[in-house]
Amino acid sequence: MTPLLTSFRLLGGALTAILFFASPVSADDAPLPNPTSEDFCIAVQNMLATTEVESTNTVFNDMPEYRHSKPSPDPLMIYQVVTYDEKRPVMVSCKIKAADHIRAVHGEDAAGEQGNCADVTKRVKAQAIAELEVDNPDNVVEKAKLFVIDVNEPFTTGRSYLSDFELSFEGDDGNIHFNSPGLQVNWDDWKYWIMPNMIRGQTYCHIPTVSYMKAVATGAVEPGTVMTTADDAPTQPFAQ
Secondary structure, three states: OOHHHHHHHHHHHHOOEEEOOOOOOOOOOOOOOOOOOOHHHHHHHHHHHOOOOOEEEEEOOOHHHHHHOOOEEOOEEEEEEEEEEOOEEEEEEEEEEOHHHHHHHHOHHHOOOOOOHHHHHHHHHHHHHHHHHHHOOHHHHHHHHOOEEEOOOOEOOHHHHOOOEEOEEEOOOOOEEEOOOEEEEOOOOHHHOOOOHHHOOEEEEEEEOHHHHHHHHHOOOOOOOEEOOOOOOOOOOOOO
């Protein structure tokens, strides 16, 4: 195992892992949009910034464009890219605005409490379980219920956010863990005042998809998928 993946597990796994068993999805927890839709990161923006400010999302077809994109608050412009395993979307990456920057630009009532990337991954897990319960044996559903969502400490640099990482892995506890790393650079945090305005007030996330979680639960995919944001990352489904 590389030092990068080892340190990532220690930071975002064993030290901060939280095990969430399945619970009923409330009326406020509507299913997430299709991961290939521009609505996906819009939903993530609304959820993590607790906002209803209208946003415009651009979905890129290649990773370099996503890497170089920077969200802006007015108008609220956000960005998305999807990583595939052949035809299966396995991860959605979102660049959205932090709640405090939306408040600074659109008013104090424009956004609420700031969420984190793991909040979305918990929603993904609940949705995966609900879909698996429809037509899968109990042992598959129970396996998914034992998935651990690791609450990874957010990065503060784009380079770290764009580093390779394991989307899932089998932990020392015997359970399958899912990472959802992100970047958080708050607008109002004095530590970042020296930084250019274009990189302040940002929230970035890498989020596993429902279809990927279901594939891991059924055994169609083994845990240990390593994600990359290199130029040749597969950001479109494989055409046969």
